Structure formats: structure tokens, C-alpha cells
Amino acid sequence: MYRYFYRALFFILLAQLYDEAKVFSIIVRSDPKCRPIKGPEACEDIEIHHKSGLAFMACGSENGRRTQWWPPLGSVNTTVQPLETPWIYNLETEEIFPLKLKDFPKDTDVSLHGLSLYIDPSNSNKVTVFLINHRRSGSVVEILDHTIGTKELIYRKTVSSELIVTPNDLVAVSADEFYVTNDHRYTYKQEKEREFEIATRRLWTNVIFHAKNGTDFVAAEGISLGNGIVANWNYSRFYVNSGGTTETIIYTRLDNNLLFETERVHIGIPTDNLSVDEVTGEVYTPGFPDLPALIKYLQDPKSPAPDLIVKISNVTKKADSRIGSNYQVTKVLDSDGKEFTAISIAAVDRKRDALLLGSFVSKGITRCKLSALGS
Numbered sequence: 476m477y478r479y480f481y482r483a484l485f486f487i488l489l490a491q492l493y494d495e496a497k498v499f500s501i502i503v504r505s506d507p508k509c510r511p512i513k514g515p516e517a518c519e520d521i522e523i524h525h526k527s528g529l530a531f532m533a534c535g536s537e538n539g540r541r542t543q544w545w546p547p548l549g550s551v552n553t554t555v556q557p558l559e560t561p562w563i564y565n566l567e568t569e570e571i572f573p574l575k576l577k578d579f580p581k582d583t584d585v586s587l588h589g590l591s592l593y594i595d596p597s598n599s600n601k602v603t604v605f606l607i608n609h610r611r612s613g614s615v616v617e618i619l620d621h622t623i624g625t626k627e628l629i630y631r632k633t634v635s636s637e638l639i640v641t642p643n644d645l646v647a648v649s650a651d652e653f654y655v656t657n658d659h660r661y662t663y664k665q666e667k668e669r670e671f672e673i674a675t676r677r678l679w680t681n682v683i684f685h686a687k688n689g690t691d692f693v694a695a696e697g698i699s700l701g702n703g704i705v706a707n708w709n710y711s712r713f714y715v716n717s718g719g720t721t722e723t724i725i726y727t728r729l730d731n732n733l734l735f736e737t738e739r740v741h742i743g744i745p746t747d748n749l750s751v752d753e754v755t756g757e758v759y760t761p762g763f764p765d766l767p768a769l770i771k772y773l774q775d776p777k778s779p780a781p782d783l784i785v786k787i788s789n790v791t792k793k794a795d796s797r798i799g800s801n802y803q804v805t806k807v808l809d810s811d812g813k814e815f816t817a818i819s820i821a822a823v824d825r826k827r828d829a830l831l832l833g834s835f836v837s838k839g840i841t842r843c844k845l846s847a848l849g850s
């Protein structure tokens with residue numbers, strides 16, 4: 476019961492935020508430029524290896540997340556072991572398959588969230604995959620090695636830290652180092668404090684840097700309900716979603732690995748995981764335009780909720796007064812959610828004219844034609 480109360484509170488508060496900032500007019504329709512791809516479930520984060528056209532996806536169990544164990548959604552029934560799976564979808568051949576975890580510690584939970592790839596600059600077939608894993612014993616970051624062309628991830632190590640409390644999303648900057656966002660100061664174990672944090676939109680969350688020598692430190696703070704994080708191609712600039720303030724915060728990375736805040740772009744609706752277009756540098760993010768419908772969907776998978784995807788473009792030359800001087804926020808896709816709902820990630824591959832959509836609870840993924848969306 477508590478679970479639903481908590482979810483309802485969370486989404487109603489976000490709905491209030493949305494009402495305060497009605498920026499978009501929503502056209503409700505199913506989109507014919509997109510098609511469903513079946514196989515995995517609850518692919519909450521997707522990152523594309525652009526050279527090969529392989530999309531790496533952190534997927535899970537729809538029902539498990541709703542009813543058993545997935546702390547980000549308030550599902551905290553510890554009786555059943557979560558055994559979720561990362562998948563690969565090949566944008567060229569359309570092959571889709573789960574990845575085998577090799578040498579993974581025996582009998583260890585797998586409950587996935589953010590995913591990040593680090594591609595070896597001297598050999599693009601050598602990929603390190605970083606996965607946030609909400610083990611029932613505590614949330615950690617798992618580091619695994621992958622060779623393009625294989626169907627396995629080889630376990631290398633687990634990182635846990637007092638500073639990594641409620642990890643949400645991460646960006647790997649080398650085969651051993653990463654930045655990770657915490658989405659709350661308090662875990663599900665501290666219900667009251669967590670509700671207060673959400674209700675009052677405290678600027679209590681942060682970004683943690685994990686260094687090669689094993690130390691962790693706060694790289695940025697003053698974020699409200701931190702969420703998706705992405706970097707530009709050379710990791711000199713970072714983008715972090717601040718859910719409680721409906722902003723995307725832009726940072727410059729300093730030599731000491733701290734993140735220096737340069738700008739806050741107002742989006743106006745609660746947004747989720749971010750993705751960068753490797754060609755244009757534009758940042759894509761899904762948002763939830765109708766939160767009451769989303770709450771209903773979480774309780775009844777047959778009741779769809781609309782989705783909206785926006786992109787943030789740097790248009791310093793053509794200043795847009797609504798969002799400040801530098802950025803333009805444009806709508807890429809709006810959907811009535813009948814075919815796909817609760818979108819949590821929109822990953823772009825311009826070379827293959829594709830926008831891949833994943834959802835933290837729905838079945839399958841969706842592939843759209845970027846050009847058909849006018850993007």
C-alpha cells in the first residue's frame with residue numbers, strides 16, 4: 476500500500492511542477508513514423524555504439540519492477556531475487572539478444588538502471604560497460620568488459636561507496652572512472668525523509684566522481700532529484716537533469732574532475748534520461764506531460780499515458796527569450812502512448828536515421844525515423 480501512496484505522492488508533485496510551467500501544447504496521436512520492436516522488457520536506459528550500430532540496453536522485468544524489487548519505483552519486496560538482463564539491438568541487422576554475464580559473482584542480484592559505455596580510443600571493438608545495479612544489499616556500479624561481435628559481458632569489478640547512495644545514471648570517462656548521479660539524498664529505507672525531500676524539492680542531490688585510484692568525491696551538488704547525465708564527445712561538457720526544478724544543468728569539467736556549473740536550461744516538464752546526438756551535439760530527453768495518466772499506467776499496464784520527447788539545441792546565434800539567451804527546446808515527438816508509454820530514454824543514431832525509445836516499465840522498445848520526425 477505504501478508503495479502506491481509513495482508513487483502517487485511523487486508523481487502528483489511532479490504534476491504540480493508541470494502545471495506551473497505549461498510550455499508545450501500536446502497533440503495527442505499515435506505516431507506512424509515509429510514501430511515497435513519486441514523482445515526485451517523495461518529497457519530503461521539505452522546507449523548506442525555508433526561505429527557498429529549496436530544499441531546497448533539496460534532491460535529488466537516489467538512485472539518484477541512493478542510488483543517486486545526496483546527501489547526507484549518504490550518496489551521493495553525483497554523476497555524474490557531480481558535477475559534482470561542487459562540486451563543488444565543491432566540497428567543494421569535488427570538482431571536483438573540478451574547478453575550473458577560471464578564470471579559475475581554467483582547468486583548476485585541484477586536490478587538495472589543507468590548504463591554507460593566507454594569505448595577504447597585505440598580499438599573501438601573494446602567496450603567497457605558500466606551498469607548501475609540495485610542489489611538488495613545496496614546499490615552499486617558493476618564494471619564489465621565487452622568485445623563487439625560477442626554476446627557476453629565479462630565481469631571485472633564492483634564499485635560501492637558511501638557517497639553512491641541512490642545511483643540513477645552514469646557516464647564513464649575511462650575504463651575505470653565515471654560520474655554518477657544520486658537521485659535522492661535518502662534511500663527507500665528512510666521513507667519520511669525521502670518524502671520530505673521530494674515534497675519540498677530540496678537541492679539535495681549531487682554528482683559523484685569515481686577516480687581510478689578508487690576514491691570517490693562530490694563533483695557537483697545543488698541538484699533537485701538528479702536524474703539523467705550525459706557528456707559531449709570528449710567529456711569536457713556534462714548535462715544533468717534536475718527533476719525537481721525541471722531544468723537541464725550544463726557543466727564544464729575541470730582539470731581536477733570537478734564539474735563547474737555554467738548554465739541551467741529550463742525545460743518546463745519533468746524530464747528523464749538524456750542522450751546526445753553525436754553529430755549535432757543536440758541533447759534529447761523524454762518528459763512526462765501527463766503525470767496522473769502515468770500513475771494510472773503504473774498500476775494498470777492497459778491504461779496508456781502520453782509521452783513527449785524534446786531536444787535542446789544550442790542556438791546562441793538565434794537567441795530564444797523564453798528559455799534565456801542560448802538554448803532552444805523543441806518538440807521531437809509527442810505520442811498518445813497507445814503503442815508505447817512511459818518513455819525513459821530517447822537515443823539517437825543520425826547515421827542510421829534512428830531514434831530508439833526505451834521505457835522503464837513497458838515491454839519492447841520503439842524505433843522511429845529521425846528524418847520523418849523532422850529532426
Ligand SMILES: *[C@@H]1O[C@H](CO)[C@@H](O)[C@H](O)[C@H]1NC(C)=O
Nearest residue numbers: 476542543551552553554555
Ligand atoms: C512479496 O513477494 C512474495 C513473493 O511473490 C509475495 O508472496 C508477498 O506477498 C509479497 N509481499 C508484499 C508485501 O507484497
Ligand SMILES: *[C@@H]1O[C@H](CO)[C@@H](O)[C@H](O)[C@H]1NC(C)=O
Nearest residue numbers: 686687688689690692731732
Ligand atoms: C585519487 O585520485 C583523485 C583524482 O584524480 C585525487 O584527487 C586523489 O588525491 C587521489 N587519492 C589518493 C589517495 O591517491
Ligand SMILES: *[C@@H]1O[C@H](CO)[C@@H](O)[C@H](O)[C@H]1NC(C)=O
Nearest residue numbers: 707708709710711712728756
Ligand atoms: C572538446 O571539444 C570541444 C568542442 O566540442 C572543444 O572546444 C574543446 O577544446 C575540446 N576539449 C578538449 C580537452 O579536447
Ligand SMILES: *[C@@H]1O[C@H](CO)[C@@H](O)[C@H](O)[C@H]1NC(C)=O
Nearest residue numbers: 712725756789790791792801
Ligand atoms: C553554445 O554555443 C556557443 C557559441 O558557439 C558556445 O560559446 C557555447 O560554449 C555553447 N555552449 C554549449 C553548452 O555547448
Ligand SMILES: CC(=O)N[C@H]1CO[C@H](CO)[C@@H](O)[C@@H]1O
Nearest residue numbers: 589643644703747748819835
Ligand atoms: C538512467 C536514468 O536516468 N534513469 C531514469 C530514467 O527514467 C526512469 C523513469 O522515470 C527513472 O526512474 C530513472 O531514474
